[in-house]
Amino acid sequence: MRPSVFRGIRLVFQKELIVGMRFKAAWSTIFMFALTTLSCISLALQGAVLEPDLQAALLWTILFFASMTGMDRSFADEDMSGTLPALKLYGDAQAVLFGKMLYALFLLLALSLFVMLLFFLLFDVQTASLSEFLAVALAGICGLAGAGTFIAALATGAHVKSGLFSVLMLPVILPIFLPAIFLTSAVFGGEPVLLPHLGGMILYDLLLVVGASVLFDYFWYEE
Template identity: 65%
Template sequence: MKSSLWLGIKLVFVKEFTLGLRFKAAWWAMLMFALTTLACVSMALQGAPLEPNLAAALLWIILFFASMAGADRSFADEDMAGTLPTLKLYGAAQMVLWGKLLYTGFLLLCLTVFIAPLFLLLTGAEVVLGGIFLGTLLLGTLGISAAGTLIAALTCGAQVKSGLFSILMLPVILPVFLPAIFLTAGALGGGSAPVSYLIGMALYDGVLLMGASVLFDYLWYED
């Protein structure tokens, strides 16, 4: 049973990755938003260093809204193409959920790995606490991936997907978003960075993952 579950997750991930390589719409949307925002920030600063608290908030705003351009497409493309019923017929709920969540997480992690160093370079911010900084980026990316995949499933079939996705996404991800900004500011030298905040982010990410796993069964088989 476990081997079949992992095989199903792998197949869904490979399917998503193959489609992503073929069409690249979500990849380019996320990348262009992040690069455009970074270019605007760089030109506005004109070489002046950015204060740590402001830099932390700006970094997470860029990552959050850039991820919105890709995370909401987890189920939208299949819904528009009319292939979602076929996926429901052949794919078990947990396989589809974790396969898509793994792909979304991989996509957002690649975006973060590309954007974060570039952001630090352009804003002149210096990382003081490397472990806290990396841990915050990792947990923040995981939280956005979990919330984004679940809400993409919830809004699948809605006439105004992007607007509804944004409205539902922000309050769900806020408990990750706010401590992530606080911890990032501390990691950049803007104050303290308590490990308890990092633990709180990890616990909330766990709640999001468990909640997504439980709710997705009802969403997947509701028809």
């Protein structure tokens, strides 16, 4: 990438951050959604002890759907406010994609930290190795951010808004979602993380980012 692209990525990320901080409703919606879901499940279970595989499935399902409530807005908001043509005119496609991807990663890291802290607290989760758990979580979050940003761009022109983003995301993210649950369950159960599976997740993350980068040019520069 050219130095101007890196500068463009930084500028798009800064713009996203400023807009996100100014329009706090988007952040509070995501965090309140996560809090509501977590507390609902915890209330319903009344302190019941869950098996590690169930804990892992619950954690990733909450993370997936909470992230869906925020990430679908990244291009739709630009479209609604009329700033998308300006971004297309002045912003390099790769700078826009990676700037927004970086912001999505930042948003998801904050969300995951919040969800995981509450989850560990409410469900009394024990981990054999925190570093292995964090590695799995990071691999999962990177995939969500990478795929989410690209799919959000694709869904911008669609007339059906609610639900479409999740419908488009799930098949693409399953290759990360399923191993993430599998490996998180292993960590919660006191077993070592299988490195080939973690490697597979990281490889798929890279595939998603490269695939999004290649296809985004076709999508961004309309004839």
